[in-house]
């Protein structure tokens with residue numbers, strides 16, 4: 033809806049009313065159309081102000097409407113009518129003016145923004161383009177390079193930047209509506225011809241072809257198969273090269289393709305999934321709206337290796353007071369220097385003062401006695417972590433939450449080392465911890481809802497997307513990664529190469545394939561785990577066949593590389609070779625290829641041609657299958673949790689929505705059929721055996737992903 037009123041005698045005030053972000057639903061559009069008509073036909077009204085209720089101008093089109101039949105007045109004629117009005121219309125921008133919200137403002141003759149407002153055209157992140165004239169008006173207003181930047185990245189900008197670019201006419205720190213009304217009174221009689229952006233010529237640079245060529249190359253490189261950024265460039269090109277009306281036609285044509293695309297559906301699903309994971313629920317029914325976090329003022333980080341340093345930086349940037357403990361003097365000195373550098377660089381980038389003074393460094397664990405929450409980030413070794421938790425339990429004040437940054441270890445076991453297991457949760461950060469957005473908050477059977485709520489709240493403060501998950505080996509992300517990596521090893525045995533397998537995964541949209549990722553994180557990490565599990569025995573010591581463990585197929589390839597000291601990037605050799613230890617550019621390694629040939633010959637394996645489809649089906653469907661098992665086990669409360677973990681922590685291409693959404697797009701019946709096929713061919717690989725939840729979903733007609741929770745509830749209630 034939109035409310036019309038007359039203020040200051042002659043200003044028609046139109047207030048958008050659709051909490052929480054005044055999205056342009058059908059009712060809001062109807063309200064705007066009616067109010068504009070009323071303002072223009074009322075002789076007492078000399079000028080108009082459009083604002084939003086509750087300090088938010090407008091969060092854009094109502095994304096929830098995209099899935100169904102769109103009704104109500106369309107946006108484009110509505111905005112044209114505003115621009116064509118013979119009375120000045122001023123947008124009063126508070127909070128956000130995003131997407132269709134900014135396009136509405138661009139249709140107004142003037143824009144006044146509050147200093148704290150954020151503006152942007154984020155449609156690209158929803159798989160769309162600004163199709164209510166945004167791609168045609170913005171370049172005419174601020175020039176092609178700046179418009180390309182905003183439209184292809186979708187980034188939100190501050191009011192100050194909007195003023196500098198010429199998007200807004202004035203920025204105020206006072207009441208934006210009052211400022212806009214005063215402004216509207218002043219411009220009431222002014223001519224409007226020079227204020228209609230659609231009539232502006234598009235400012236031209238000397239070499240348009242080169243400019244667009246460069247822009248296209250840039251988006252194609254970063255988009256990894258996403259189609260919206262490419263369409264955005266094409267639409268802006270139309271603004272630069274064609275008259276406004278033709279440009280609008282091109283915008284409409286490009287939008288029509290995007291609007292019904294699977295990518296747009298996937299990205300819009302991600303938008304809502306990202307918000308859904310904040311509404312966490314534990315199997316015992318405790319959830320986000322009944323469990324309140326406890327205030328946290330002082331935090332400690334224990335262990336200042338790579339992960340600890342990243343966590344420390346992310347914490348210090350929140351403004352919290354942090355005690356950083358590292359018992360090794362040398363490591364402490366190095367960490368101090370590294371953390372200061374990271375904080376200074378981060379502050380410079382964000383144009384703020386570095387928060388170095390928030391941190392107190394210590395070598396003594398007793399200095400955490402007064403903190404409200406501890407994040408332990410020592411080496412991934414259970415015995416070491418046990419000892420730290422015993423010490424923490426003894427030195428911390430009563431009620432201190434004890435969190436462990438582990439990627440796989442048993443949270444409940446660590447909790448059992450303390451006097452108050454209900455205060456213990458896992459906080460699984462992803463490297464680099466000050467950059468990566470994902471945080472798995474892991475609750476054990478004894479973790480209290482308040483501990484989960486507090487860790488989730490702290491994560492949010494640190495700028496993370498927290499996903500609450502249950503306690504099992506590898507939690508959600510790494511548990512699903514295991515069968516994925518295993519399949520990649522098997523594909524190598526059967527004739528694949530790291531290059532071909534990585535290429536298939538990168539063409540699918542991952543930033544790097546499984547072998548490059550493995551080289552980056554270090555082959556020795558998995559080797560240590562496999563040794564701990566008694567899997568990576570050298571064949572001489574082993575009683576069993578080198579390719580079988582407990583009756584299951586096993587590939588010792590990763591172990592054999594580690595035995596050669598090939599740990600990946602850090603040693604200069606892994607699945608690829610690197611110019612020197614620490615280099616990042618992976619090059620094909622002839623040694624590896626002859627090693628694979630020798631290995632196959634030794635084990636009587638005949639190499640066959642493996643195509644891209646098989647790589648994707650085997651690696652991705654097996655990972656998805658484990659995702660279904662995780663849902664069945666109640667480790668994740670819904671498919672959204674898994675998808676957000678994969679998109680934000682494991683490089684799953686966002687325009688494919690995450691593994692569980694992708695399974696729905698492919699068709700659950702097809703995923704099931706291919707898993708059955710591969711399991712038949714490899715009966716000694718249990719991960720390929722389709723999970724019963726997948727079978728149940730297929731049997732119940734493959735319902736859409738947003739209804740799976742209901743099916744899962746039924747399945748679980750029958751167990």
Ligand SMILES: CCCCCC/C=C/CC(=O)SCCNC(=O)CCNC(=O)[C@H](O)C(C)(C)COP(=O)(O)OP(=O)(O)OC[C@H]1O[C@@H](n2cnc3c(N)ncnc32)[C@H](O)[C@@H]1OP(=O)(O)O
Pocket residue numbers: 052053055091092093094095096107128130131132133154155158160161162163164287291304307308
């Ligand atoms: C052929 C068709 C032609 C159509 C032509 C017109 C096309 C226009 C394209 C668009 O305008 S697409 C939309 C562009 N806008 C956005 O992408 C903005 C999305 N929203 C945000 O970025 C944020 O929500 C915010 C506005 C910055 C506010 O952030 P905040 O952290 O304060 O709140 P949230 O938790 O994110 O959101 C609160 C609540 O509101 C829901 N919501 C937000 N924006 C929209 C929206 N545009 N449509 C529908 N719903 C929206 C969000 O889902 C949350 O809901 P919940 O139920 O409370 O979780």
